[in-house]
Amino acid sequence: MLSLAAHQGVSITEQNIEDSPLAIRGLTVSYGQKPAVFSVDMTVQPGAMTAIIGPNGAGKSTLLKAALGIVKPLSGQVTVFGAPLEKQRARIAYVPQRASVDWDFPTRVIDVVLMGLSRQLGLLGRIRGRHMARAMECLNRVGMHDFANRQIGQLSGGQQQRVFLARALAQDADLYLLDEPFAGVDAATEKAIIAVLKSLKQDGKTVVVVHHDLATVTDYFDHVFLINTRKVAEGPVAQAFTAETLQSAYGGRLATAQIDQISRALG
Amino acid sequence: MSGEEFVPLSLTPLLIGTFAAIACALPGNFLVLRKQALIGDAISHVVLPGIVVAFILTGAISTWPMMLGAAGAAILAVIMIEAVRRLGQIEAGAAMGVVFTTMFAAGVLLLEQTDTSSVHLDVEHALYGNLESLIWLDATGWPSVLDPVALAGLPPELPRIALTLLGVSLFIWLFWRPLKISTFDEGFARTVGIRTGALGMALVITAAIAAVAAFDAVGSIIVIAMFICPPAAARMMTNRLETQIGWSVVFAILSAVTGYILAGYGPLWLGAADAVSAAGMIATMSGLILAGAAIWGPCRTRAGAPNTA
């Protein structure tokens, strides 16, 4: 039933807003006169790895940014672990899209990772040996410990992405939100990042990733959220990531051959 | 030169120039990194209308109302720039251009309309200050530095700028971490709960206070040189923010001291009789330092980020 795609998937009940790491209700965000995200509900499952997918300009990153309070929504509510966002800042870590910072900024790799400890350090707390050790440990997890003293702009794109992941790890959050972490990175980086994300999941953390590569969705994620301005589908990969939902989300923009290929891969 | 001559005539202008340079250079580091260097330009241009309005309101040349007027004008300018930028969807540079030139024009007009000929309030003074006149007549030599009677006769600009420098340093020290994080990655800063809007505003207001306190000494236009040149030169020396701040302070001191000395004694060495503008010379020196750093600085080029053009 194609027509029901928008409203299928995991049914939403009032009580699971309370337990969801990230619950969004009636979110509309617009830049100017055209909503980028329209009336979207989302309920992220705890301990899952969820991919947000959809065509270009479908509002994937906007959804994430509104969830984090970086852009102001026109309407809608966001709760994080059952409480308003502001109260739960410490439990969220965010990895922005790579293009959003000044790469020429005078700062070293290790300084960037230490930024992840800023809540812990407060305004004037001194950086001590244990903070340094924690930052190095996070760099180690993404395989970047040899680059600790490099200026951030001197790294390759993939290496930069891993440093930002290390910063998020240093935050020691319960919910990790990543905006297109695999965009334009090398294969080694992609492997390193996905290994870290899977280990996070094993530790019981919740991971939400804006993702653009349909071919790897089934390998990497267990839940998907399909969006094209409106929510198209939400749920476990097996149920929500189907030829029908993809057709519905991508419309004419996804070649039929591509859909066939994906649905074959899905079995 | 002997203490009898140096202390009364040169010590205080030298100190005031140096303190003013550092007080502007410190916030200047962040303004340059945030690509808001021209906020300093805008602020310094609106100092003139601020003091003119204060003069009209109080009818007298007294320091504090004028400082308040200038600070008020600076804050008004910043708010207006934000308003024009957001409401009119105009890029920041053009919004600044609209606001500060208009306020400056209003200041000049008010000045012409008011009878200020009897008092010492003129455009040139506001534009390029008079560092040379801030002398310490009560001093007789080095011992005066410890003499309470002589100290009471210090030009009031000195304690004022010293206090400002202290306040600016305190602000930077206290908010070092949020300033650094939000300058580097604003989106991330917001996700860790830093109020980036308020912090940015606080930075601009700090810069405005520094500009207002410094304009008395070096004039409002040359303040811009202090905001931009030492941090810009420091930027070419290092890839670490902490070190950059250090260099910027060194460059600020260097510009102030060499500028002051060259202005006072340079012409004499060249055989001319009179000194030239110290404030102008300080700006010139800071420009020469920047030129040197731009040609020889170890980190003068952009870091090789793969995705920056």
Next chain:
Amino acid sequence: MLWDALTLQLGYNATLVAIGATLLGISAGVTGTFLFLRKRALVSDAISHATLPGVCIGFMLLVALGGDGRNLLGLLAGSAVSAWVGLLCMNWLTRHTRLAEDAAIGAVLSVFFGFGIVLLTVIQTMGVGRQAGLEGFLLGSTAGMLWTDALIIALGGAATLLLVMIIRRPMTMVAFDPEYAAAQGLPVHRVDLAMMGLVMAVTVVGLKIVGLILIVALLIIPPVTARFWSQRSERVVLLAGLAGGLAGYLGAALSASAPNLPTGPIIVLVSFGFFALSLLFAPVRGVLAAVLRHLRFQRRVHIRQGLLALAQGQKIYEPLTLRLLRRSGLVRADGVATETGKARAAKALRDEKRWEVVRSDQAHEATAALYDGLRDIETVLTRDQIAEVDRQIGGPQEVPA
């Protein structure tokens, strides 16, 4: 008095100033537009401040050569040279070092201005009787304007205007999309330099009337004003010229009509007046229009979202949504949908499903791009097309009450 001024009846000098200011306003507005469209408006600030050392050096040279230093042409030539040097410094800093353009602008403007001040104090102590009113170049002084001065300004303004007209196409292309322009074989860097050269010419011409600090206003405010009224670059150029010329003319006339009204600041303030009116009341980009549009839009979003929630029997969380629905008579005070509300909700849900079909159908790709969650489907599809879509959905669907 004002009427006399506006009709150029206040005498020879006032008429000269008015004509000069009008021409200056037009050429500054037109030239500034390209700078503004290139997002480099404040480059003009660096250029104008960088004229000061040149004025001083020009004066010193003229005196050294035995003149009285008041030759306007000589001073303007000096100012042009130093503005050009400042411009090159700025370009070099942005191209060869890590400094961003704003820092380069600030550095050049303050250092050149500072050096100019040093030279000014040198001139003051040179013992040349008259200082030639060099300070007048800071804020402009039209008091003792000579016929030759006015002629220079008029010719300069006209020449600048002519040059702008000749190279307006490459400048527009570079301002719009420098990379595409480069791919088309345009020498982007040289076009930029030519644009800066024109800005410099306007600055130099305007020094005498409005002074180096306020000339920036004439280069920035009229283009920004014009931008509110048109989306097409050629029109923005024309409107900016018009706004600039009018401000120049009115400003000069006003300033001649009463004492103690300096020409430069008055022109700038008149210009700002045009800007403020445009900012508030321009039909599409103006603040008033935008606020009204935003409120209307927000209302539509909330009502639509509320209707969809009603149709699906979901709880409405937003107080604003509820209030709007209630005010439109779509729900009762207790939050239950009225008859109209139910009908509208059913229609909204049905439209949403129709849209879904449209959006997943390749044949409707162009239509699908129009989807924004708000648009009524009747506005984009014919009745037959809707009927076809309904066939695909199959039968009218139950709507929860």
